[in-house]
Amino acid sequence: MGIGPGDVLELVRHGRATTRGEIAEVTGLSRVTVAQRVDALLEAGLVEGAGAGDATGGRRATRLGFNARAGRVGVAVVETAHAQVAVTDLAGEILARSTLDVDVADGPEPTLAAVSTALRTLLDDAPDAPLLGVGVSLTGPIDPATGRPSEPPILPGWDGYAVAEDVVERLGRTVPVVVRNDADAMGFGEYAALPDPPKSLFMLKASTGIGSGIVLDGRIYQGNDGAAGDIGHVRVPEAEGMVCQCGATGCLAAVASGRAVVRQLREHGHEAQSGRGVRELLAHGDPDAVRLTREAGRTIGRVLATAVTLVNPGMLLLGGDLASGALLSGVRESLYPAVLPRATRHLSIQLARLGDDASLVGMAGQVIQQELSAEAVNRRMA
Ligand SMILES: [Zn+2]
Structure with missing residues (x-):
């Protein structure tokens, strides 16, 4: 037209x-x-x-x-042990939200049933405006061609599951459902909130697991099979012989994830149970948590050196439960000496700013980018 x-x-x-x-x-x-x-x-x-x-x-x-109030977007951020759901306007501003406990290891059906029920409650309470679409993020690679989880290392039973169709059915609303990897969603949310965004941004998410997202020219780069940025299961010498949640040994996540730091903290007599627990200890400046997180940061930084050299991002953001001054110091200590100055000359390494909101805002942004694109609007209004 x-x-x-x-x-x-x-x-x-x-x-x-x-x-x-x-x-x-x-x-x-x-x-x-x-x-x-x-x-x-x-x-x-x-x-x-x-x-x-x-x-x-x-x-x-x-x-x-x-007019950002002309419609609503529903979003669900599904993590390993809990999920956040929210309703936003068409500018991605959060209007209502709630959190719930889930266990993704139970498989997709009970998890998506709980998430959809929570989202449905929020949507029923939201002011009456058309639902533009729903965004769902998961802690695993998403095949860009199908929008389904693609051999996710820590989501048993989710491989190839028709997430979008399931959510549509449970919500009882025929709307587009956009499914993304959680680190991708987080990176996009942070990117969209920057007043002067760089050409490329690399988002590291270190929570219970480790993942990363790449935003290039304002768009998430998912890779050929959705595996771009899934760095948690790269083999590193520091993790030799250590078993990872994915079942393999020697993964980065086996030695530097929130789960790994929890294990090390418990060896030191701490009660931490999850990445959230580490976050709380870090917030209180617990010396063991700080030292172990800094060490995790050094290990992550050595892997990020390769990522930074490949992508040459303008910004590297650290988010997730481990994101802290300790993680930032550790990453900087090992990354800078490992790469050529040219790759880091304009690189800004910072902590992410939006916290738990990043993935929600990012998922809303993904729905909006897809459904309010010129092409999509022209199609609907033709
Ligand atoms: Zn692994």
Whole structure:
């Protein structure tokens, strides 16, 4: 359809053109066609007149704004032992949320039943607005072609499971469901919140397991089979002979994940049970937790040296339960000496900022990126 209402929405949503005159200038469309496109968007409630713009020819041009309240997005972030669900507006702002305990080792059906029930409750309470879609993140690789878990190392019974279809059925709503890896979702959420985002961002998530996400030019890079960034099961010499949750020995996660730090802490007489427990100890400056997390950071940093050399990101963010000053110090100590200065000249290594919100916001952002794209909007409004 050439330049449709979806293309105009994209211009307005990103503030690149916000008056009818600017839209005509940017798109080359006639004023009549621009008026038709804008009227269609106004009618759909996706844009609204947001007061007066620049004076042109003695007339005040109405400035158009994106109406983020025109719809809702449902999101579920499923971790190994708990899940977060939320409803956001079309700008990804969280309107309502709740958390629940799950055990992904029980398999997809009981886990998704519990998550869908919690999400359904939030959606029923949310102000009445159309549901644009639902986003679900999981702690494993997702096949980009099918949107299904792809041989996830720590999600027994989830391989190839039709997550989207299951969620649609349980919610009783026919909506698009976007499924992503949790570190990818976290990276995208952090990326989208940056005032001046770099060309590429590498997100390390160190919680109960270890994963990472890559955002290139504003899009998650999933790799050919969805395995991009699944660095937790790279073999490292530090973990030689140690059994990982995935069943193999010698994985990075066997020696440097939250689960591994918990094991080491318990050997020192601490009561920590999970990555969350380590997070609490770190927050209180517990010397054992700090020392062991810093050591985990050094091991992770040696693996990240290769990742940074391959991707050459502008920013490396550390998130998850282990994210702390101790982890940051450890990563910096081993990463910088292991790579050429050129790869790190403009690299900023920081702690992630959004905490638990990152994956929720990131999943909402993924649904919005897919379903409010010019192409998707043009298709729906044709
Ligand atoms: Zn492993």
